[in-house]
Amino acid sequence: MAKRARAESGGLPRLLHVTRELTIVEVQKQMTTPAATPVVRPAISVVLGTFNRLELLQATIRSVRASVIDEPFEIIVVDGGSSDGTIAWLVQQKDIITILQHNREMVDGRPRRKRNWGYFMNLGFKCAEGRYICLISDDSVIHPDTLANGLKRFDKERAAGRKLGGLAFYWRSWPEEKTYRICLTLGRRMMVNHGLFLREAVQEVGFIDEDRYAFYCADGDLSLKIWHAGYEIDADRDALLEHYEHADPNIRQQNLGGLDVDWASYLARWQGIYYDPESPNIGVWSYLDVPVREASHLFPAGVQRPSIRRTLAGLLKFHARS
Numbered sequence: 001m002a003k004r005a006r007a008e009s010g011g012l013p014r015l016l017h018v019t020r021e022l023t024i025v026e027v028q029k030q031m032t033t034p035a036a037t038p039v040v041r042p043a044i045s046v047v048l049g050t051f052n053r054l055e056l057l058q059a060t061i062r063s064v065r066a067s068v069i070d071e072p073f074e075i076i077v078v079d080g081g082s083s084d085g086t087i088a089w090l091v092q093q094k095d096i097i098t099i100l101q102h103n104r105e106m107v108d109g110r111p112r113r114k115r116n117w118g119y120f121m122n123l124g125f126k127c128a129e130g131r132y133i134c135l136i137s138d139d140s141v142i143h144p145d146t147l148a149n150g151l152k153r154f155d156k157e158r159a160a161g162r163k164l165g166g167l168a169f170y171w172r173s174w175p176e177e178k179t180y181r182i183c184l185t186l187g188r189r190m191m192v193n194h195g196l197f198l199r200e201a202v203q204e205v206g207f208i209d210e211d212r213y214a215f216y217c218a219d220g221d222l223s224l225k226i227w228h229a230g231y232e233i234d235a236d237r238d239a240l241l242e243h244y245e246h247a248d249p250n251i252r253q254q255n256l257g258g259l260d261v262d263w264a265s266y267l268a269r270w271q272g273i274y275y276d277p278e279s280p281n282i283g284v285w286s287y288l289d290v291p292v293r294e295a296s297h298l299f300p301a302g303v304q305r306p307s308i309r310r311t312l313a314g315l316l317k318f319h320a321r322s
């Protein structure tokens with residue numbers, strides 16, 4: 001009789017029903033808790049690649065962190081599989097987005113990249129969220145006002161209706177060069193060695209070419225693709241960068257070994273558009289007539305100053321292309 005009464009009153013099912021209602025109430029309470037802080041998108045994504053240059057990389061990051069700028073920025077570092085402590089240091093940096101791609105391998109006793117510079121850098125470019133992507137290298141430093149000046153100029157030009165896709169920073173090879181410069185590449189079109197790209201322009205042209213160039217000319221190619229898509233590229237005389245080009249002579253020599261192939265691919269790609277073999281206009285350097293800034297405090301104390309002979313040899317070989 002008791003069993004039947006319990007069953008008729010819906011004892012067990014009723015208890016289960018009440019328990020379920022309480023669970024829903026608890027879920028509803030959790031859903032009404034204060035929302036997380038809204039995500040603030042960066043204005044600039046600073047993207048650079050690195051490989052076994054911990055001391056120089058740290059100097060680069062210090063210079064970026066020291067930027068005096070009103071808008072937020074993010075730092076993205078793509079590491080190629082460093083073995084000098086760089087990776088361990090990067091993962092401890094809470095303000096750096098670190099991408100690790102083991103890009104080196106030994107083939108017949110010789111080091112070789114698995115993928116080219118374009119693929120490597122696109123890992124960072126495709127991760128970027130800023131409206132501008134800032135391309136610098138791990139052997140360069142910027143001044144405290146570089147990012148702010150570049151951002152202000154870029155925003156101003158676009159607000160005035162100009163279709164600007166890139167803004168080059170003037171740079172010099174520190175410490176031997178006493179003049180800042182930017183490069184006018186094929187067809188005298190300005191290119192970005194270091195500086196800002198409009199992210200939507202980079203996306204529109206399909207990012208950096210990942211197949212045509214091993215190392216050199218890919219930045220010039222990206223700049224020409226942006227020009228060809230109807231954008232312009234300009235330079236900002238108030239955005240300055242210091243580049244230490246003598247960090248790894250052996251790696252630089254390996255890179256230079258593929259320069260002729262990359263250069264030939266570059267000319268072939270833009271022949272009939274920005275390059276005419278019958279009337280070649282392969283570009284020039286454009287120099288900025290301002291005093292150079294003091295920069296020795298931005299670099300590690302232990303960096304070696306290059307010998308005059310080695311500096312001149314390197315500059316002559318590279319400038320012969322300009």
